[in-house]
Amino acid sequence: MPATLHFSNSLDTLADRLIENIQAPDADPFATTAIATPASALRDWLKVRIAEKTGIAANIAFPPLENLLWDRLAERDRFRENPDEPDRLPARLLDSFSFQGLVLSRLRRDPPAALRAYLTSPHPEDAARRACQLAGQLASLFREYEYNRVAEPGYAGLTESWMKGEPSFARHLVRGHRPDATDGRMPVTHLTDVQALEEWQLDIYHSLFERGGLRDRWGEAVKTYRYTLPQYAHMALEKPVAPPDAGRVYHLFGLSNISPFHRDLIGQLADAEKLGEGAARFVIYALNPCAEYWEDVLTLRERRARGWRALTAQPVSAARVAATRLREEELAAGEVSDAEDENGLLALFGKPGRETIKLWCQLTGHDFHENFRAPEKTSLLATVQTSVLRREGPLAVRTPPDESLRFRHATDPRSELEGVRAEIALALAQDPTLRPEDLAIIPTDPASTLPVMRAVFAGDDRLPGNVPLLFPDGGASEESPFLQGFRALLTLAGAEVTRDALQALLGNAAVRRAAGLENLEPSALAGFLEAAGFSRGWNRSGTGAGGESSLEAALDRATLSLAVSGDDGAAAGASLHDLPRPVPGLWHRLDRTEADALLAWLERLRAHLVPLRPGTERGFAEWAGLLRALRDAFLKPAATHPTEVRDAYEVRRFLDEMEVWSAWSQGPDTPPESADIVLVTTLFADRFRDTDSAGRTNFLRGGVRTGPLSALRGLPFR
Numbered sequence: 001m002p003a004t005l006h007f008s009n010s011l012d013t014l015a016d017r018l019i020e021n022i023q024a025p026d027a028d029p030f031a032t033t034a035i036a037t038p039a040s041a042l043r044d045w046l047k048v049r050i051a052e053k054t055g056i057a058a059n060i061a062f063p064p065l066e067n068l069l070w071d072r073l074a075e076r077d078r079f080r081e082n083p084d085e086p087d088r089l090p091a092r093l094l095d096s097f098s099f100q101g102l103v104l105s106r107l108r109r110d111p112p113a114a115l116r117a118y119l120t121s122p123h124p125e126d127a128a129r130r131a132c133q134l135a136g137q138l139a140s141l142f143r144e145y146e147y148n149r150v151a152e153p154g155y156a157g158l159t160e161s162w163m164k165g166e167p168s169f170a171r172h173l174v175r176g177h178r179p180d181a182t183d184g185r186m187p188v189t190h191l192t193d194v195q196a197l198e199e200w201q202l203d204i205y206h207s208l209f210e211r212g213g214l215r216d217r218w219g220e221a222v223k224t225y226r227y228t229l230p231q232y233a234h235m236a237l238e239k240p241v242a243p244p245d246a247g248r249v250y251h252l253f254g255l256s257n258i259s260p261f262h263r264d265l266i267g268q269l270a271d272a273e274k275l276g277e278g279a280a281r282f283v284i285y286a287l288n289p290c291a292e293y294w295e296d297v298l299t300l301r302e303r304r305a306r307g308w309r310a311l312t313a314q315p316v317s318a319a320r321v322a323a324t325r326l327r328e329e330e331l332a333a334g335e336v337s338d339a340e341d342e343n344g345l346l347a348l349f350g351k352p353g354r355e356t357i358k359l360w361c362q363l364t365g366h367d368f369h370e371n372f373r374a375p376e377k378t379s380l381l382a383t384v385q386t387s388v389l390r391r392e393g394p395l396a397v398r399t400p401p402d403e404s405l406r407f408r409h410a411t412d413p414r415s416e417l418e419g420v421r422a423e424i425a426l427a428l429a430q431d432p433t434l435r436p437e438d439l440a441i442i443p444t445d446p447a448s449t450l451p452v453m454r455a456v457f458a459g460d461d462r463l464p465g466n467v468p469l470l471f472p473d474g475g476a477s478e479e480s481p482f483l484q485g486f487r488a489l490l491t492l493a494g495a496e497v498t499r500d501a502l503q504a505l506l507g508n509a510a511v512r513r514a515a516g517l518e519n520l521e522p523s524a525l526a527g528f529l530e531a532a533g534f535s536r537g538w539n540r541s542g543t544g545a546g547g548e549s550s551l552e553a554a555l556d557r558a559t560l561s562l563a564v565s566g567d568d569g570a571a572a573g574a575s576l577h578d579l580p581r582p583v584p585g586l587w588h589r590l591d592r593t594e595a596d597a598l599l600a601w602l603e604r605l606r607a608h609l610v611p612l613r614p615g616t617e618r619g620f621a622e623w624a625g626l627l628r629a630l631r632d633a634f635l636k637p638a639a640t641h642p643t644e645v646r647d648a649y650e651v652r653r654f655l656d657e658m659e660v661w662s663a664w665s666q667g668p669d670t671p672p673e674s675a676d677i678v679l680v681t682t683l684f685a686d687r688f689r690d691t692d693s694a695g696r697t698n699f700l701r702g703g704v705r706t707g708p709l710s711a712l713r714g715l716p717f718r
Contacts (some may be wrong), residue, residue, distance in 0.1 A: 002270035003282040005364045007291075007357075008371035009389060011254070014285040015049045017371060018251060021283055023054065027249070035251040036065040042254050048437055065262070066093070066229055068250060072269050072280055073229075075243035077236035091235075094215075094226035096139060097654070097687055101661050102208050102215060103142075104135035104683075105673060110207075112200035124614070128679040132686050142205055146230040147259035159230070162202045163209065169198050221663030233265050242278030249281045256287065257352050263359040286360050290346055291372040292391040295358040299347050345388050379404035413449065417456040424467045436468050481509040482637045483647040483688060489630055490681045493612035497551060498536045499529050502602075510644065514636035515601045520594055528598070532558040538606055551606055558599055608633055617674045624659035627680075631655075654687055 008014045022033050037043045043062045051057040063071070070093055074080060080091065094102075108131060111119050119134070121127040142159075149158035149168070161168040208214050209231070219225035227235070252266075272279040361368065374389065375382030381404035410416035420441060428434055443449035457469040479487075485508040492501055503526055505511055512518050534554035608630050618626075631651060637644040658680075661673055 002267045003284055003364055005284045005286065005360055005368035006371055007286055007288040007360075007368050008373065009287065009289050009291070009385070010371070010373045011287065012049075013371045013373055014253065014287065015046060016053075017369075018046075018253060018283075018285055019050055019053045021249070021251070022050075022060075030059075031245070031248060033060045033251070034068060034248075035060060035062055035253050036068045036255065037062055037253050038065075038255050038257070045437065046253065065252065065255060065258075069262075069265055069269070070229060070232065072250070073232055073236040075246075076240035076269075076275070076278055077232075078239050078241045079235070090224060091232060092224055092226050093232075094228050095657075096136075096143070098226055098657055099139035099143065099228070100132070100136045100686070101657070101683075102218070103138045103204060104131060105214060105661075106204055106207055107131055107135055108673075112203055114196065114200045124676065124678045125682075128676070128682040132679065132682045136686055138201070138204065141201070143228065146228055147261040150230075150260045150264060159205065162205050165202070165206060167195065167198050167202060169194050218660075218663055222660045224660075229265075230261055233261075233268070237268055240275055240278055242276065246275075246278045247281065249283055251283050251285065253285045254287060255284075256356060258356055258359055260359060263363045267363050284360060284363075286357070288357055288372075289349060289353075289388045290343075290391060291370065291389050294343070294346055294391055295354055295361070297343065297347050297354060299350055343388070343391055345384065346391070377404075381405040413452050414456060417449075417453055421456055421467050428467070441469075479688070480637075480641065480643040480647045481511075482635055482644040483651065484508060485510040485635050486631060486651055487684070487688070489609070489634060490612075490627075490684060493609045494614055494677060494681055496536055497538055497609075499526070499534055502529065502534075510635045510637060513638070514634050516597055517594065517601070520598070524594075525598070528558075528595070529554065538610055551602065555599060555602055555606070558595075604633055612677050614677050617676055619674045620661035620680075621659045622662075623675065623677070623680050624655045628655050650688070654684065658683070 006014060006017050008017075018035070021027075035043075035046065037046065046062075047057045047060070050060070074091070077091070107115065107119060115134070119127065119130055121130065145158045151157035151160060156168070158168045206213075215226060266282055268274070269280045270282050372389065375385050378399075380399050380402050383399040384405065408416070408419055410419060424436075424439055427439075428436070441453070443453070453469070457467060485505070488505050488508060488511075492505065495501070503522060506515070506517065506520070506525055507522060512520065532554040533549060534551055535549035537550035539550055539552045608626075611626060612630070635648075637648040639645065663673075
């Protein structure tokens with residue numbers, strides 16, 4: 001069997017099965033146990049659970065699923081160390097950022113005719129935003145096609161057809177269509193839309209990955225070849241070799257969303273008939289709410305809204321919209337709408353959960369270990385759990401409301417979280433066996449909720465009523481001072497510098513740490529800049545009144561004032577020719593050491609940011625060098641702050657990746673890729689954003705409309 005599958009409706013039960021397996025008598029005590037989990041919160045919970053059960057959680061690795069599968073492929077790639085195949089040495093994963101860069105290079109050099117008008121704008125900022133965001137969206141769609149539009153018996157995968165220059169969607173949709181289709185089949189006009197949309201996407205994808213295409217030219221230039229995971233799987237499994245530790249077991253725990261490609265790849269890696277001794281062993285632990293077959297349960301929207309999907313902007317009939325919504329009597333009753341003999345609660349788990357269960361079952365041929373656990377108590381929550389556990393749906397006897405399942409109302413998010421904190425504190429006080437790690441708060445919108453949660457739950461652990469809380473990694477709203485500082489520096493480079501902007505920059509902890517000005521009072525800084533006469537602008541030239549309110553002029557006045565006291569009447573009345581007049585009282589506004597450090601910092605800032613002003617085209621390698629120097633001179637992460645250390649690493653990766661982009665070219669006589677600071681800043685903003693909703697919306701960031709772009713995602717493929 002390709003893999004061993006454990007199903008359960010209890011995370012605790014799955015964790016117990018995992019612990020039993022890693023402690024099996026035949027397990028190698030010196031081998032590192034690899035466990036792939038979908039999120040850091042689940043990983044940390046699992047560490048605690050293993051430590052409690054075994055006494056220690058050591059020699060355990062928690063790689064992401066993509067990395068785990070890539071490493072298994074690399075172990076079996078016979079060409080990885082073969083000098084006769086130089087284009088395979090070495091192979092690295094083509095991550096989302098570099099994928100976006102490849103698409104961006106094609107869009108900038110030779111955009112398809114269908115996109116030229118969209119990518120053209122008289123405003124550089126708008127043009128850069130459109131190009132970067134469109135490239136990112138296309139890279140996301142191409143990756144989704146590779147993962148979900150896979151080859152199946154009798155049909156080639158989408159990207160396999162595209163690499164041959166053959167369209168794929170139309171032939172699946174053309175079967176049985178009628179020009180006047182009104183029964184949900186695809187009419188001719190929409191087939192034309194599909195063909196036009198697929199034509200230019202196919203053209204871009206093929207130009208990137210064809211033999212000698214942009215990806216290959218980049219690899220030849222930098223001596224490192226990048227592949228998506230499906231591409232590398234196709235190469236590595238052509239003639240695989242058996243690695244030394246082929247018999248190792250790899251654990252996949254709690255993965256709630258996989259693709260058909262993951263199903264196929266895990267099956268291929270574990271195929272003993274094809275790989276022989278080189279086959280890997282996988283044990284899968286998956287949450288499944290229902291102990292019976294439920295992969296054919298349709299959601300309410302699926303039951304009510306079937307038919308073809310329009311690809312062009314057009315009005316949608318009110319009847320079609322109304323068909324997907326609950327009726328007034330259903331809303332008034334507050335009931336879950338069930339079809340005949342259907343489980344409405346189970347349908348609410350949605351298509352992703354249902355499809356993942358189906359894919360796991362397909363991998364193992366519906367051979368799995370059942371570890372389902374019925375509720376031990378009689379309560380309202382237990383009734384809900386039991387209703388989902390069996391396909392037949394709700395129980396015949398209603399259960400009265402009780403404390404196991406309650407709804408609370410609050411006027412605002414803070415009040416709601418304060419009520420949650422009080423409830424948790426009361427539960428911990430009343431139940432000595434209850435531990436904080438047994439409790440969870442699941443917000444619907446983590447990005448907006450986490451800042452409020454930090455404010456509500458922050459406090460001294462020794463104070464009564466305080467509840468300890470382990471916060472997961474946040475999104476863009478939770479970025480560290482280091483990343484905020486780098487973003488502010490880039491913004492400052494592209495805008496006119498002002499006194500308020502400098503004050504905000506020096507209010508950043510990572511910036512103050514690098515400048516050695518941790519003890520500088522903001523009010524003292526504001527007074528110093530105001531007294532020195534700084535208002536706005538970097539240099540004297542082009543700034544009103546001879547540029548005397550610029551930072552350059554203010555630095556000259558401040559430097560002279562520290563050397564010659566402005567309170568000295570003789571100095572003030574002396575002829576200084578072209579030198580600025582010293583400023584009275586400036587000497588007393590800051591400590592001399594702080595003043596010297598501040599003046600040196602301001603002069604360095606001006607020197608580093610002036611070359612980053614818009615209007616100059618540079619190669620990506622040169623931009624990476626300038627930004628690296630900016631980072632080193634003005635930012636210092638806190639070694640004890642995990643988020644800052646992580647963000648510093650990610651910024652370094654961003655600059656390292658961008659540095660090799662200069663190698664992209666259309667031929668030996670074509671100059672390296674170059675860009676303006678506007679494009680570089682847009683790339684940074686696009687790279688360090690909240691990715692939770694990437695690829696799931698018809699609107700790109702910044703209000704760019706891309707409804708038709710994602711239309712192929714929802715079309716039937718088989």
